[in-house]
Amino acid sequence: MLLLILTVFVGAPLAAWVARFGRIQSAWAAGLVTIVAVLQLITLMPAVFEGETLIHQWDWMPRAGLNLSFRLDGLGLLFALLILGIGLLVILYARYYLAARDCMGRFYAYLLLFMGAMLGIVLSENIIQLLVFWELTSLTSFLLISYWQERADARQGARMALAVTGAGGLAMLGGFVLLGHIVGSYELSVILQSGDVIRAHPLYLPTLVLILLGAFTKSAQFPFHFWLPNAMSAPTPVSAYLHSATMVKAGVFLLARLFPALSGTPEWSALVGGAGLATLLVGAVFALFKHDLKGLLAYSTISHLGLITLLFGIGTPLAAVAGVFHIINHAIFKASLFMAAGIIDHETGSRDMRRINGLWKYMPHTAMLAMVAAAAMAGVPLLNGFLSKEMFFAEAVSASTHLRLGWLLPATVTVAGVFAVAYSFRFIHDVFFNGEPVDLPKSPHEPPRWMKVPVEMLVALCLLVGILPALTVEPLLTLASSGMLNQPVPDFDLALWHGFNIALAMSVVALVGGGLLYVARQPLFELHDRFEHRLQAKPLFDRTIGGVLGAAGAITRALDTGSLQRLVALFVAFAAVLGISGFVASDSPLTGPRDLLPVDGISLLAAGGLAAAALATVIMHRQRLVSLILIGVVGLVVSLVFVKFSAPDLALTQLSVEVVTIVLLLLALYFLPRRQQPDSHPGHRARDVVLSVVAGGGVAALAWAVLTRPYDTIADFFLANSVPGGGGTNVVNVILVDFRGYDTLGEITVLALAALGIFAMLEGLHLKGPTRDDEGRPWSPDMHPPVMASLTRLLLPLALLVSAFIFLRGHNQPGGGFIAGLVTAVALIMQYLANGVAWTQSRLPANMHPVLAMGLLVATLTGLASWLFGHPFLTSTYTYLYWPLVGKFEVASAMVFDLGVYLVVVGATLLILIHLGLMHSASHQAPADTGDYR
């Protein structure tokens, strides 16, 4: 069976590919593929006729209960035959239907894809796999409806069909997951045996509703029926195939498939029966009023689908058998009617029944075929539609006996039957008689011989089944019913004559009433025209979808305003909520048990200064220079705090970082626009005040809580192992280059990245710096005062010496590569500041990229070197050397790593500085000697 489905799926691209050799070849290929598939099905048939249920299974996701499993029983076989048989006829028909400018390859490829998906539905054993194919039919149907993509109605109809059936499919997925949960398996053979478990389960109702949503949307049941008429903008072969014979039958197929598992409850009867009855009536009534030939057929299809659904809703085995029978009959006569309608459309250029009249004269052969099929649709005796309609009437009557107000059911059904006869009559009379054609684009004539063959075959079937049911359809129907019911099939009798009974009376009433209704149609038409605009589902649907999309857009725009302030405010608020709720969830005290140190005046002063400087930064933030200096104060106080707590390394680092960042910020400040932003909205300011108080208070509380708790960390290990393991007495440095050297490697990469990022960003950026200060005075032309220039030149060697010293002693005393790098950078920055970028550039190698790269490389290679000795990355070693004069000293491999750190710090700082400085000079004077420093 897998092979069977694969044949069709593989055939699809084949049909598209073959099209390059000619349009007709594509049709041949599609036909051949279908014939091969039919042959494969035939080889499987004997076993099924012997009563076997063939199940072929392959593991796919066994843990999730998803298997590739196929099932062929009577029901599946019946549907597979319908799909392939009618498919073959449609392929033949479409070959003549499609115009020269239509792309045949694409059409047949989509059609075969659809056929494969449809076969997948009816041959699936695993319901999730069934759902996969189910949604595939929605997708391929989208492609087929929108085949004439240049037409707006085709696009809209396709999207509507996709939205409605896609929604139903998703609901069904939910239902199937629940069903699998209830039963414990997704395999039909298990599910069909577990009807009692399912019906007794508390989740039965949600499961049923979700599954029915899927079935009803697919089978165009009221109130989801509206997509089907709108899908009529598809090419007629598609309408004949998808929207009458097969796809819309998937919904009723599912009802049949799950009949043993889900039916037999009041909920089932109410939902399925109710939907079916409403659809039956609504479809029949609307069909009468459609002037569009295909519109009439579409509503008639809806009505017949309602009829089938109602039969399943009645819930007795016999009714279900009647449902299956009507599925067969409807597929046959409706496909032929659509094809006839397509021929008429094709040969007259119109589908409007007010214009196409009297075609009997022009195409008698086609007219004959269409009339027989329409009579079958009306339920005229000797045709197949009569038989199943008779059964339907009988079932409606017998079901009504159990119901309160039961007579309503047969009555409603009869009314629907009256309308069905009336619209069938209209189809025949309006199109083929009723005077002369009005203003047709083409003069009507008979179609090509072979275009009629599919219709002829289907109409012949109508007659055969209608006259000799026992010989033709009965074995298949019995087989399909047994596959569906999962129990012995009840006795049914397909005879033409059942004697005088209520069902016959209903048929007679329907036929006579329908005829009378048609005769008296004119007042009804006027009534309908007056109310038609209120009954249109499409505008409502469009409004709904438009409303949903519009609302989505409005919500999104309201949330996503592109305001940075809002982003940050949300984040701070989120963090505050998280932190506070985390803390208050348990009743931990805020203050820990640790004894507090006495407060001394200097610390208090420093803390006060820190707070004051921070506050002043916020208040003065509009005066950028002032606030920058104030930030500097904050940094200085912090480094003093480090000194106070005996962390000289940190203090040194903080100090030099402070210097470098302030210088860089000053440079950047120069380019900021001078225009002052208006003050924020007062509401925003209030929000920001609250947020910052909460966030600041929260952080203070957090720090307080942590600092008042006893300190029990792994730090003792570092203190104990710094000398024996790391070979250095400066634990901070040993942590940086050894214990956590990997972090440092990462951090210098961050630094390098910052430099590269800034470089890349400045590249090609032309900013205009101001030429005057805030008060309108021009900038001093004396850019490089000589006193400063000479002083800094003198200082340079000294500063470099200091940095070398700091670097070398780093492992044992406060210092290290990071601080040394910053000191070097500061020394060089001073040269740039005092002497100008161009002057300095000409004396110092300006390209800092290799320095950066070398720094990273040295650090990484030092780490890799330990691989040679069989140790992990970044393992360090040290030894003692004795040099004359210098004496005994220690050499640690970590110092090489530190050298890398040093290089990266110098390289990154200068790279940023030089490029900001270059932009600075470029904005001041004509670009003169910038050269290629990149």
Place this chain on the structure above:
Amino acid sequence: MNHLVVAPVLLPLLAAIGLLLMRPLPLGVRRALSAGAVAAQAALAVMLLAATRDGTIMTYALGDWPAPFGIILVADALAAWMVVITTVLALTAVLYASRGDDGSGRHFHVLFQLQLFGLNGAFLTGDLFNLFVFFEILLLASYGLLLHGGGPLRTRGGLHFVVLNLAGSTLFLFAVGTLYGVLGTLNMAHLARRMASVGPDDAGLVQAAGLLLFGVFALKAALLPVYLWLPRAYAHTSAPVAALFAIMTKVGAYSILRLDTLIFGAAGGASAHLLAPWLLPLALATAVVGMLGVAGGTLLRRQVAYLVVASVGFLLTAVGLGSVEGIAAGLYYLPHSTFAAAALFLLADSIASRRGALADHLVPGGAMSDPRLLGALFLVAAVLIAGLPPLSGFVGKFLILQAALGHPALPWVMAVLLGTSLLAVIALARSGSVLFYRAELVAAPPGEDQGRGAMGRLGRELAPAVALLLLCGALVAWAGAAHEHTHGMALQLMNPELYMEAVLGPASRSGP
């Protein structure tokens, strides 16, 4: 000691250094080196996956310092899975970039490699502070990449990204500092082991720190309410960068998963399941706002960016279910959503570049070459990401639904998952219809052989996107094996003692 653990981290770093040193060489050489380095990383990642497949948790003590004192790298199944996804994704992105996007600014390949350094490092580290360091690397590298090529919209989105993430880094430090102050360690396994013995007096602090960490990771993952930085940043950056960034939000999701299972997992003592009340509601809400953004979008790339938001919502919904099945479903969904979003970003770029001034505005009209081929690929990608059968998006959503059975939030999960899928179908059908059905055909060879000609001409352009779609196809074809693997991963994660033992050795009676 197996250097394989550290190799995926060191290789991109060395490649970046090499590329930086090779600046004078022609772009072609650097491209080849960059792509080669990514391919080698992918190979290493696959080896790592193979080595951890049987449940082995490999550790690597940097500097030979024992845990918890030194920094430990840990390669468990999850870390290997993430590294594989990252490197494979990166391979397609670098190939796409090598068509010319890499030349529109400086240092593309250096930044790209360092971004991978950050990603692989973040996935493989077993140390919380080291994770912070790699987050910084990621932040800086992605900032550089986001701005690559320049332009005002790009700069604006990038600025928002960097400011917000710097705020996030600060919060990260607060949280790590608090945890260190109370628990006295930074090693994640050690933190986890010490969680059991946190007394009631300290529980509040630990929980506050834990939730602050969650806040940071939520920001990285773009979870509601801190997702708004993503749509603009992703929509306006260059296509290969956007494609690579499909994994960036997953770093946040990964970190949440680690936090949720290892430190605040079942063995978390008083703070066990700390994130549970937050994760599922926020994730579901994220999926909804993300999909609303898709439905309301007027720009294709913005739509795709919102799809990334929504996919994080689905992923964390799965994680938030808190069961083995949920995590297994999420870990299946993760590569799918990453690859599909990346493919869509690449396709959106191809589409936008063909529509002239209309670019990716979702308005009809405009001429477009090759609409059939692009339309077909778009259809496949849209089906993927909307979660329609038969592709991996469907399998992922099905697994999440299945995992939600029995969870009290089942109706919510089902409603959100199915409802947002419908929204996605409607929105993407509209986009596709506007873009492809209403385009004027332009200068394409007439007749049926347009498809073939287009394939030949566009092979290089579309190969990366096609490769990503094929990867999703492989996730379907071998769904059984993939699900089996993610299930094993989830089991490993839900038993954090395995991780602790691998890093610290068996727990002693008194605890270390």
